Amino acid sequence: MAERKKRALLLDGQGGGIGAQLARILSRQLPDGWELLAVGTNVSATSAMLKAGASQGATGENAVIYNAARADLILGPIGLILANGIMGEVSPAMASAVSGSPAAKVLIPTSTCGVYVAGTEELRLEDYLLRAAERALALMGG
Numbered sequence: 001m002a003e004r005k006k007r008a009l010l011l012d013g014q015g016g017g018i019g020a021q022l023a024r025i026l027s028r029q030l031p032d033g034w035e036l037l038a039v040g041t042n043v044s045a046t047s048a049m050l051k052a053g054a055s056q057g058a059t060g061e062n063a064v065i066y067n068a069a070r071a072d073l074i075l076g077p078i079g080l081i082l083a084n085g086i087m088g089e090v091s092p093a094m095a096s097a098v099s100g101s102p103a104a105k106v107l108i109p110t111s112t113c114g115v116y117v118a119g120t121e122e123l124r125l126e127d128y129l130l131r132a133a134e135r136a137l138a139l140m141g142g
Contacts (some may be wrong), residue, residue, distance in 0.1 A: 005035045008136065009067050010054055011076035011098065012038075013086035016045030018077050018108055018129065020052035023132040026075075027053025031142035037071075039063045041089040065097040074098060074105045075136055079113040081105075086113065104139050106132045 008026065011013030019038060020058050027036055038057040040050030041064070046057040057111045058067065068074060079085030081099040083092035098105070123131075 003033070005033055006072040006140070007070060008034055008036050008073045008075065008140065009071035009103070010036065010038045010049050011040075011064060011068075011074060011078070011080050012030075012045045012049060013041035013077075013089040014045060016040055016048030017056070018110075019045060019054075019075075020048040020124070021126075021129050022075055022136075023049045023052035023054045023134060025115055026136060027102050027128065029133075029137055029142060031137070033138045034072075034101040034140050034142075037067060041086060041094070061091050061094055063096045068097040068101040071101060073136060073139055074101060074103045075132060076107065076113070077110050077119070078107040078115055079110065081107065082113055082115065106136050106139070 001127055010019040017030035020091050040046030040059050043059050046059045050057045068136045081095050083095045
């Protein structure tokens with residue numbers, strides 16, 4: 001029986017821009033034995049991540065809760081661990097599932113949720129995404 005591939009889970013909301021950019025970067029460099037899954041808080045976000053290179057996708061609260069529990073690595077904006085984050089698209093149950101998941105998490109700092117992470121440099125979003133992808137690949141062993 002073949003070993004299960006490890007799951008890198010991209011989570012995003014609104015238009016899925018952050019997740020799509022991460023999918024574009026990671027899909028080209030994904031180590032063997034890993035798959036890139038996309039879960040959006042809405043259909044637009046999921047669609048954008050799939051078009052950018054994620055291998056499978058799902059949408060909505062239950063998809064976030066289900067897949068966060070089964071992921072080996074989670075990537076997305078910091079608002080995913082905040083109840084009512086991403087302009088209310090992240091329910092308290094979703095935030096709890098993501099933050100409580102045993103998966104390693106690589107979160108992109110954004111100020112749109114009113115959260116500022118002390119100790120982070122003020123960078124362009126593109127630079128945060130490249131750093132997140134580098135960290136994710138290192139965690140994947142790639």
